[in-house]
Amino acid sequence: CESCVELLFVRGAGNCHECDTPLRKSNFRLQLFEDPAVDKEVEIRKKVLKIYNKREEDFPTLNEYNDFLEEIEEIVFNLTNNVDLENTKKKMELYQKDNKEVIQKNKLKLTREQEELEEALEVERQESEQRRLLIQKEEQLQQMIKRKNKQALLDDLVSN
Template identity: 55%
Template sequence: MDDQICPRCKTTKYRNPSLKLMVNVCGHALCESCVDLLFLKGSGACPECQIPLRRTNFRIQLFEDSMVEKEVDIRKRILRDFNKKEEDFTTLREYNDYLEEIETIIYNLANNIDVIETNKRIEQYKKANKEQILKSKSKLGREEYELEELLELEKQQEEERKLELIKQEVEMKKKKIREKEALIDELMFSEADAANIVETFASTIQATREEAKVVPVAKVTQFSTGIKFGRQGQQTFMPVPKVEEGPTYCYKRIEQEVEGPHPPGWQEMESGGYIAHVRSEKPAEKAGGFKSNIACLRALQEAMAGLYHNPSQRPPESMAI
């Protein structure tokens, strides 16, 4: 991967690890030092394309390719005015044509193609859709404001949780220090056996900690929207049975009792012409796993299952309920 380099002073990231490349609307990159040097009066021309630029419009380059940075900047600026939604159009074709027009404008401005004509198209659109643009901007502004409020609230709650954890850790450290100092004083000034003192002290501390156990701060397990994350929502599996506890599960195929002729199978049903007069499944039914031969086979099984059934014949005593 090529190292980042300022095209004017030729400083690289290797020579200056704190190098920050900055870009403006033209898309050409300059390091922060060159920007400060060339734009002392607040405005000046780009050293590469001579386009008049302002110092306030420079920003840190996020992408390695400066042309990508330029296209992203142009896209943000264009989409602030071209902000119609699909529901604002009568047909999907009109909406797709609208999106294609936006991409054409962005491509022309990013590659310096018919810039004057493209800017005229943008101004004409802004004049013709002034009310729609203002309405969409106000709607987006409200949504962004609400989203920022939610993010700020989550940030405050997270900070409070961190402060509470830090406070608990500090208290625990102070308590441990006090316990150690008390043990040392006891060993220094007491005439009792040192082993007994340590043992008694350890049991006392253990009992005290269990009585005054600090309730831990509840761990965050979900986002503000209620969606759980991590492994909190997963169910635990049953333990694997052991041989000494009893026989393990063994699968046995279910045998259907038929009081009538044995129903045909899949191949017999197709070769026998049973499905010749059954309509084929629709695409939606097929997508759901339903097929016409399944319905035909089930109907044949239900029809033949009880043909020989005799309701007057009582079942054996062993089968009676």
């Protein structure tokens, strides 16, 4: 809870009461999943995928892409389960250094795709709003016609 976090991080840093790992308040985030291991894996996966962000079209064959995905899963597994951490981190650093340009290019591509998706969603929202307004006008027109017909019928009855 927040009060425990405040007590633990009185000086901005503290150790985990379970595993004694040094923690910083600036890196603290609320747990999203009931199982902390799942939360840890999700966070690690996000960090790994920021570096290993190649796509299927970046590979000449599907097998090479699948090998790349296997490598990602191996890294996530190792980091999540504290297996061979030193070599895994070195492997990531080396990959990041060797593929700096591709990583940056794919980040920009992802940003552009997100912007395009947001624009498409905005257009869809506007079209939906226009349809809603059109239906609303149509309903108002129908109600007005009903009232006029009803009034005309009443006027006919009164004049007869």
